Amino acid sequence: MHPSPGLDLADVTLTYPDGDGRLTALDRVSLAVPPGTLTAVVGPSGSGKSSLLAVAATLTTPDAGRVSIAGLDAVALRPAERAGLRRSTIGIVFQQPNLLASLTCVEQLQVMAHLAGGSARKARPRALELLDRVGLADRAEHRPHRLSGGQRQRVNIARALMHEPSVLLVDEPTGALDHERGAAIVALLAELTRTSGAATVLVTHDRSHLPHADRAVELIDGRLRTLATA
Numbered sequence: 001m002h003p004s005p006g007l008d009l010a011d012v013t014l015t016y017p018d019g020d021g022r023l024t025a026l027d028r029v030s031l032a033v034p035p036g037t038l039t040a041v042v043g044p045s046g047s048g049k050s051s052l053l054a055v056a057a058t059l060t061t062p063d064a065g066r067v068s069i070a071g072l073d074a075v076a077l078r079p080a081e082r083a084g085l086r087r088s089t090i091g092i093v094f095q096q097p098n099l100l101a102s103l104t105c106v107e108q109l110q111v112m113a114h115l116a117g118g119s120a121r122k123a124r125p126r127a128l129e130l131l132d133r134v135g136l137a138d139r140a141e142h143r144p145h146r147l148s149g150g151q152r153q154r155v156n157i158a159r160a161l162m163h164e165p166s167v168l169l170v171d172e173p174t175g176a177l178d179h180e181r182g183a184a185i186v187a188l189l190a191e192l193t194r195t196s197g198a199a200t201v202l203v204t205h206d207r208s209h210l211p212h213a214d215r216a217v218e219l220i221d222g223r224l225r226t227l228a229t230a
Ligand code: ADP
Pocket: 016, 017, 023, 025, 043, 044, 045, 046, 047, 048, 049, 050, 051, 052
C-alpha cells in the first residue's frame, strides 16, 4: 500500500458508548481526497458527518481502520506527534468562526504564527495576502464586531490556511448564512482548494453546493456512498 499525499481514510469504524451498548457513528468508511480537490459530504443530522471530520482531524481515534494524512499513518502516532501533525498539516473551519473580539482581522491570522512558535510580525505579509485572497483586503484593521457573518467566516477560512495545511476540514461553514452568501463561501473554498493544493473535505447540508465539489459523498447512519455531482 502506497501512502497517498492528501487525506486517505480506509475502512474507518468509530463507535461511541450508548447506554449498555455502542453506537456506530462511522461504519467501515473509506474516503480518499487527493491534494487540490474538494470533496463535499452531505447527509442527515446524526449521520456521522462531524465524526468523520473529527477522525480526519486526528481529534478522535477510530476503533478500526486507517487514517493517512499527507502520507503519515495518523493512528500509529503518539498523542504528542499527532498534535504536532494537527498544528502543521491540518486546517479546521467550524460553523462558528470563534474570532477573538479584541483582535483585528490581520491579527487573528498573525496569532496563528505566534501559536506555532513563529514570529507574528514576520507573518503579517502572509496574513494580509490571505485576507486579500478571501476578499477582505480593506477589512484588515477591522475588529470582528464590524464584520458581517459572511466576512467573519472568510476570516475564519483565511486563518485556517495560515500554516498552509495539506488537509482542510470544513464543517457546515454556511449554516449561519443566507443562501447567496453561503454559495459565495463554498465557491471561495473551491478556489482556495485549487490554489493552495489542500485536500479539502466540506460538510454541508445544502445540496445546491455540490456542483462546486470535485466529488460528493453521502453519509447515512455512518455508511458512506458516492453521489453524482453536477
Ligand atoms: P452529524 O454531524 O452528521 O450530525 P455526528 O457525527 O455529530 O453527526 O453524530 C453521529 C452520531 O454519533 C449521532 O447519533 C450522535 O448522536 C452520536 N455522537 C456524536 N458525538 C458523540 C459523542 N461524543 N458521544 C456519544 N455519541 C456521539
